[in-house]
Amino acid sequence: MAKVTGTALVTGGNRGLGLEVCRQLGRLGMKVLLAARDIAAGAEATSALHAEGLEVTFEPLDVTSQESIANLADRLERQGTRLSALVNNAGIALDGFNADVVERTLAVNFFGVMHLTRRLLPLMAEHGRIVMVSSGMGELRGLSPTARRRFDPPPSQEELVAHVRAFLxxxxxxxxxxxxxxxxxxxxxxxxxxxxxxxxxxxLKARHLLVNAVCPGWVRTRMGGAGASRGVEEGADTLVWAATLPPDGPTGGFFRDRRAIPW
Structure with a gap:
């Protein structure tokens, strides 16, 4: 693939899929901001990528903390950073099912992504790409007709937030x-x-920003487990593809293996 310029921020970049996305974007020529909550692990991962000759900077970030999000955005603003790509990779999958599990899961996988993306929108460069790391579990066919009507067709963001909170x-x-x-x-x-x-x-069409969701498949990470069918290299491929789309690339789609799949 041809070299790609610009700056990409990858959340949850200290291990697994996020770390591999940082690696692949760095190899393409991008400056990478590796964001992670665990400072020691984030610094170690950044050092490892430096050893590979990649331009990577560690940025502490807890997506569940609005203060942490604001601090990150303020740092980037002061530095005059413009983001060509934002890869919302940080996510959790907890065992069990109760209100605590729901609250913690939504805090990272939904509200964390929403708050971070909103806060960083002023820093996105024209023709920037926003990538949501999703899952086949998010396909609408997995919902009852009653639940599906809450999300399809998409309501306003205020209604979406209300539905998610109602679930909790x-x-x-x-x-x-x-x-x-x-x-x-x-x-x-x-x-x-x-x-x-x-x-x-x-x-964001008017700003020429491309926003897509990607299902990386079942990947051998701490979340996916050792029995998963894909390595991180394969899992990261479509994420990197979506983060480096040309200006006339698709937007508003859901992709697996670089092909559109149904919502």
Whole structure:
């Protein structure tokens, strides 16, 4: 692939899929901002990429903290940084299902992505790309008809947030089944993320920003487990592709193996 210029910020970049995305983007010639909550792990990962000759800077970031998000954005603004790509890779998948699991999952996988993306939009360069790391678990076909109507067609962002918060409250009150919700915090978080992708893609067309969701497949990471069918190199491929699309590339799509898949 031809060399690519610009600066990319990758969240959850200290290990697994995020680290490989940082590596591949760096090899293409991009300056990479490796963002992670774990400072020691983030610094170690950055040093490892430096040893490979890549231009990578560590940026501390906890996507569940609005203060941390604001601090990151302020640092980048002071430095005059313009982002050519934002890869929202940070995510969690917790065992069990209860209100605590739902709240923690949504805080990272949905609200963290939403707040960070909104805060960094002023720093996105023209023709920049925003990549949402999603999952086949977020496909609408996995929802009941009742739940699906909440997300498709996409409501306003305010309504989307209200629906996601309602899911949490329905789990707290043990009414989620009768309200049509699945018993999976991860699934709802990714459905919400996909819906946010569609909303942002439409909103940001006037700024020529490309916003897409990508399912990397089942990847051998700490989250995916040792039995997963794909290595990180294969899993990262479509993410890197979406982060380096040409100005006339697709927007508002959901992709696996560089091919569009149904929402």
């Amino acid at each position: 409250e329905d789990v707290r009150s043990d009414q989620y089944t009768e309200k049509g919700w699945p018993g999976s915090a991860y699934r709802v978080s990714k459905v919400g993320l996909n819906t946010l992708t569609r909303l942002l893609a439409e909103e």
